[in-house]
Amino acid sequence: MTTPLPERAGRRCHNVLNSIAATLYFSPDLGRELGSVGIEDSDGAYFATRAAAMGAVGPGTVTATFYNFSHDLVAKHVPAVWQTASPQTVLAARERAIDATLRRLLGDEAVASKELAEAAELGLRAAEACTRSARPLYAAHADLPVPEEPHLALYHAATLLREHRGDGHLAALLEAELGPVEALVSHTATGRGMTPKWALGTRGWSRTDWEAAVLRLRERGLLDAEGELTEAGEAFRKEIEARTDRLDRAPYEHLGAAGVERLTELAKKPLLTAFAAGAFPEGMIGKA
Template identity: 35%
Template sequence: MEPDLADIRRIYWLSETVHNLNYFAPESRAATDALGCKGLWMGYFGFRAAPLGAVGPDAAAALFVSFSPAMLRRALPDVWAVAPPERFITARMEVTDRLYRRIWGERVADDPGIAELTQLTAEAVATLPTLGRPMAAANQALPLPGQPHLAFWQSLTTLREHRGDAHVALLVADGLDSVQALILACGYGKYPAEQMRSGRKWSEDEWRHGIDTLAGRGLVTADGALTGRGQAHRSRLEAETDRLAAVPYQALGSEAAGRLAELLVPLARRHSEEPGYPVTPPVDMPDPYRVPAG
């Protein structure tokens, strides 16, 4: 039996919570500062873009929806003068090792739950279709590290980027640009609007133009709040993303996908409690930490 789309959405949120901490934990900032990066975001773009090779800001802007081109130009391609992509790939594995040992203890590499997660996520990644999914393909092509906790994070990254690639394709097909997509996400309750506007380096004029364009489609009000039509539209985009992201979990089957969610729950809960790493569950997921019965 295949998992339903609600289960796939929940696995996505749990995975995202676990995966993303690696970019924002103090271990990450310490590692990228040591390489010579200037600020958190230069390190973030170095870590996330490294599997693609030494890409420039235009290529990254085409893939990393929500960041303004001006923000990307502040980090790329300068980050590759700090260290080559291969060094960032190594560094993000070093960060994963230090972070997981701090949070889960020095025996994390021998933890049976992590070993099971490693097996499940590796099986899911093995079935991924990557046509038209550049971020997923770049991460899938990386060799899996030998230590289970490192292999788990790398497989989780590939799954995360696989869903993200599909979401970007849907946004483009819907006629949305990066700032409009971010405004819709903020209106949906995923992010605080002003924090995202300033944090992702969108100017007030760019933000205003995005709101006006969406208002012209009847999706938001003049202050950027979603209309009823906008809520339904954003929900449809998420549901369609879930459908396009379903392949690896359908290949696992309902029982194994449920077990994956069960194993992710304590990791996601613990990671969400890290200082400076606020995590807000999706508005349509009132109980993300439930453990499946049976």
């Protein structure tokens, strides 16, 4: 009989793997590799890098699947970015950037370690239970070949699990009737999301958009006059994460309690090394 997963074990494992996957988007190696194929704007590079697995899609598809970006910002870069570099070219540049990023952050010895190879194996095993239906970003990445080198395979597994949970999270946001800016505002209010400065600087929304979302959340009783979550707001956000957990439970149940614990343990070390190496900008997360 399979040992039941401890509460939030899957979420904790995902959070570690998600952070490993996110290192790419803050990496100078990505800017260099995308720049080498003609994509020099950072927003265009992000949209192309994450959307390339879906092919040369239009701005509507990117806005729908990325959810919390302004459609005007997306349409500024998509589909024009595909005129500069095809999705296949972008995917090749992305893999080079992943390789360079992990080697720079972790070091060649860690990249070649048995522990990292074991983490890749466990991550891929968990992803075996992911499902494609109604999960477009996951499904697109699941069609990509699994890289042979363990550090690239780990990154691939982390991306599969990241996008699988992300697709499910969007379903939870829709059910909760949270629009893109409301989702950003309420997540920031938890203290675990991007600061307003980072959200406004990267998602394409205006301060007016932000304040309008704040007002709507206050009218729903989810934020107080100071912009903090009310008791109802805290319960509301917790339920969204719990719904997301339920929609994302299959890969972690498939891996089993011992496997999830081991994968989390193995992935934490490279993540902490990446943090120490400056993989993420300071001041990005929080309420200020």
